[in-house]
Amino acid sequence: MKLFRYILCFAVLLAWAIPAGAAPAHAAMAAITLSPNTGPAGTSVTITGTGFPKKTSGTVTAGTASAPFKTSASGYFTADLVMPESAEPTVTVRAATATASATAPFTVTYSSPSIVEEEPPAEPAPAPAPTSPAAPAPATLLRFGVGTPGGPLAAAELNEVTALAGEAPSIILSYKDFNQAPPITELEAVRARGALTLLTWEPWAWGGGTAQPAYALDRITAGDFDPYLRQWGQALAGWGHPVMLRFGHEMNGNWYPWSEQVNGNGSGDYVAAWQHVHGVVTAAGATNITWVWNPNVPYWGSVPLAGLYPGAGYVDAVALDGYNWGTSASWSSWVSPSQLFGDGLSQLRALAPGKQILIAETSSAEQGGSKADWITALVSYLSAQPDITALTWFHYNKETDWRINSSTPSADAFKQALAARR
CATH class of the missing domain: 3.20.20.80 (Glycosidases)
Known part of the structure; x- marks a missing residue:
């Protein structure tokens, strides 16, 4: 019987300790979303952040580009950033305050707008007008x-x-x-x-x-x-x-x-x-x-x-x-x-x-x-x-x-x- 009581007490203590040490399920986690999240260099992107510290200043960065932001009383913010040129297929966008940060990828559809190839016309294009x-x-x-x-x-x-x-x-x-x-x-x-x-x-x-x-x-x-x-x-x-x-x-x-x-x-x-x-x-x-x-x-x-x-x-x-x-x-x-x-x-x-x-x-x-x-x-x-x-x-x-x-x-x-x- 003593062994049974010992095991029962141990199980109760273990069940109590696990949730006490873990992060609460409802705790806010810093996160950002991008709109749009794909496009060429030069695209203007709106970054939306949630779960950041309340009424706190921070910075959004993407390569060489950066923009400041300030969160609301609920830890929300928006900021606009123009995507810089990149040799990589994705640019990591990072929003950070002194105590929290979050990242999201921006997919670069092509490295420079100048190299986009338009579809060829079905028929030869007519000669341009003299204007x-x-x-x-x-x-x-x-x-x-x-x-x-x-x-x-x-x-x-x-x-x-x-x-x-x-x-x-x-x-x-x-x-x-x-x-x-x-x-x-x-x-x-x-x-x-x-x-x-x-x-x-x-x-x-x-x-x-x-x-x-x-x-x-x-x-x-x-x-x-x-x-x-x-x-x-x-x-x-x-x-x-x-x-x-x-x-x-x-x-x-x-x-x-x-x-x-x-x-x-x-x-x-x-x-x-x-x-x-x-x-x-x-x-x-x-x-x-x-x-x-x-x-x-x-x-x-x-x-x-x-x-x-x-x-x-x-x-x-x-x-x-x-x-x-x-x-x-x-x-x-x-x-x-x-x-x-x-x-x-x-x-x-x-x-x-x-x-x-x-x-x-x-x-x-x-x-x-x-x-x-x-x-x-x-x-x-x-x-x-x-x-x-x-x-x-x-x-x-x-x-x-x-x-x-x-x-x-x-x-x-x-x-x-x-x-x-x-």
């Missing part, structure tokens, strides 16, 4: 474009804009810096929507401010970035469809490191850099690009446009960026569309006669006047000028609420103004 392959079809009305925070892959944002505007945007604005691969997946997503990409290519590292000597204009001209430029040229050539490329936009201001007013740059450096970039990318075979030269609307103290224009042989289209800040800033006041764009448009026509003109970024604040009336006036003003081919709206809630639907009257006016131009 620039990158030039959009002649517009019968002012084209509507948009830029949203999520960019070309943010389908929900673009669908919302379509509903607000009463029509799908035919131009989609996006941004890449000099650390990002050619965004072929994004370009293809825009093409699938029946639209054209207005791709902003910024020669700097995002978040680094205006003092970035590594990206000084004379370094670009000297060829320091030529391998990277060729990569872009080959990738865009391999993709083979029309894309509008605005390199180093708003160069007449002083808020980017490619301005001649900052970062050790001097007079003539911008034109030299533009011409060099154009030459390298074109030599790589990218003849499907419409090169868009895009200053900000001139203002007191801005660099004169005449010294920044690369020349007709290096530019296919010209553009302006301009915003009605209203009274949303301490230094700003309400301006009408003609006051905002009139002088800049006159200068563009003098510098680049015969070139198509785009309004590549614009919006209005609500403060200081009627945004609804401003929108109505803007579309009417631009539609009356045949050489202006596009209006691209900056649909962001950033310095102020620039969005189409910052108010119900503004959203209604936007839809009505676009409908009236038909």
